[in-house]
Amino acid sequence: MVWLPSIPSDLDLPSGCRQLTGTSPGAGGTSLLNRWQSPELSTPDCLLVLASTRSAEVQGISAAGCTAAARRTTALADAELLIHGPGVPPRWPLPPLPAGVSPALISRVVAETIPLNLQVAALGLPIEPPFPHLRFEAPSLGPAHCLSGGAAMDLERAGQLIQRGKRLGRRLRRPLVLAECVPGGTTTALAVLTGLGLPVAQLVSGSALHPPMELKQALVAEGLSGIQPVPTDPEVLLAAVGDPFQALAMGVLLGAVESDQPILLAGGSQMVAVLALALAALPPVHRQPLCNRVMLGTTAWLAAESLESAIGPSSLEALLLRLEHHFGVALEAYAAGLRFSNSRHQQLRDFESGHVKEGVGAGGLALLAALRGVDHGTLLQGCDDAMDRLLQATGLRPPAP
Structure with missing residues (x-):
């Protein structure tokens, strides 16, 4: 029997949103949910980290x-x-998908609806971005190697990204929404979580309707077998089987321990992996203080997925509970209430079938919009209208007369 926490009565959770873990009181004993809802909240920074790995x-x-x-x-x-x-x-152009459309569409609609200070960072992309972006390392370093070799990155590269992330985390002056786009990132997430000793082989999802669990597990087993014994130092483990996003984001969380700003991890298992790396790098006494700063927000579709069993908690809920148990912490995590059952577009209704679940901060940003007073109907209408514009811009539908 898995214990599932009840929602405390003092939480003002927007309609349709769902709590995924028990509530950890933030700084000053206030739920992070309440901090993000406060009218006094400064306009958040939103950092989207792009990264690349040959694992993809x-x-x-x-x-x-x-x-x-x-x-x-x-x-x-x-x-x-x-x-x-x-x-x-x-x-x-957006890459062809088996069904659906990029969750970046949701993130864009949220960015058009509520105030955000948006910035993009690029790590190891094979092609230089054609838009302004932050650099934390030389572009010539390129993508991380496939994790199956047990040598995804040089230890020096991983260490430098962690240190630069720490500086960023220490200097936060506004709330931060952290998002990512790392194809293949759920596999590197599975690798570092497994290497840290968490029993998560059947709990880490992927972008496919039916994630290739055996393939992912085989790659992870191959990568970890090449570094036996598995290193206890999370930085060494990350360099062996992780990716550049994880290194930078781990540093941001470690630096944020010294900041008074809340952080919203916008995503699923990749954000759980980043948090696990940061917790593993901290002395036990400092782990809950970090969790008092950090809240995870994801989509309703990912939060409902069950990979291991058709009963009990969803896979993400079980993953979060195992992280809490492993590190002895309590974490706040919530699912946004945005749904696409009533969308005008098949590409959006495909989310309801599991063809697209999360990415580019979609869930965390949809949750933030709800916390800032945007109702789900408004967000759904915005996504339908955005889909109209996308189809017209890509020539898949002529503009309306």
Whole structure:
């Protein structure tokens, strides 16, 4: 029997949103949910981190683009959609998907609806982004190697990204929404979580309707077998089987311990992996203080997915509970209430069938919009209208007369 916490009565959870873990009181004993809802909250920064790894080029590993070649430009295409909007013909078109559309569409609609200070960082992309972006390392370093070799990154590279992330975390002056686009990132997430000793083999999802669990597990087993014994130092583990996003984001969380700003991790298992790396790097006494700063927000579709069993908590809920148990912490995590059952577009209704679940910060940003008073109907209408503009801009539908 798995214990599932009840929602405390003092939480003002927007309609349709759902709590995924028990509530950890934030700084001053106030729920982080309440901090993000406060009218006094400063306009948040939103940092979208793009990163690349050769793990994404393994045949069948990811649905974030139907081919390895398409997945090399997925991050660029998603970022362009978020930055420029669906009505602007992109330099890099969205990669073909089996069904649905990029969750970056949701993130863009939220960015059009509530105030955000949006910035994009690029790490190891095979192609230089055609838009302004932050650099934390030389672009010539390129993508991380496939994790199956047990040598994804040089230890020096991982260490420098962690240190630069720490500086960013210490200098936060506004609330931060952290988002990512890393094709193949759920597999590197599975690798570091497994390497840290969490029993999560059947709990880490992927971008496909039916994630290739055996393939992901085989890659992870191969990568970890090459570094026996598995290192206890999370930085060494990350360099062996992780990716550049994880290194930078781990540093941001470690630096945020010294900041008074709340952080919203906008995503699913990739954000759980980043948090686990940061917790593993901290002395036990400092772990709950970090969780008092950090809240996870994801989509309703990912929060409902059950990979291990048809009963009990969803896979993400079980993953979060195991992280809490492993590190002895309490974490706040919530699912947004946005649904697409009543959308005018099949591409959006495909989310309801599990063809698209999360990415580019969609869930966390949809949750934030709800916390800032935007009702789900307004967000759904915005996504339908954005889909109209996207179809017109890509020539798949002529403009209305």
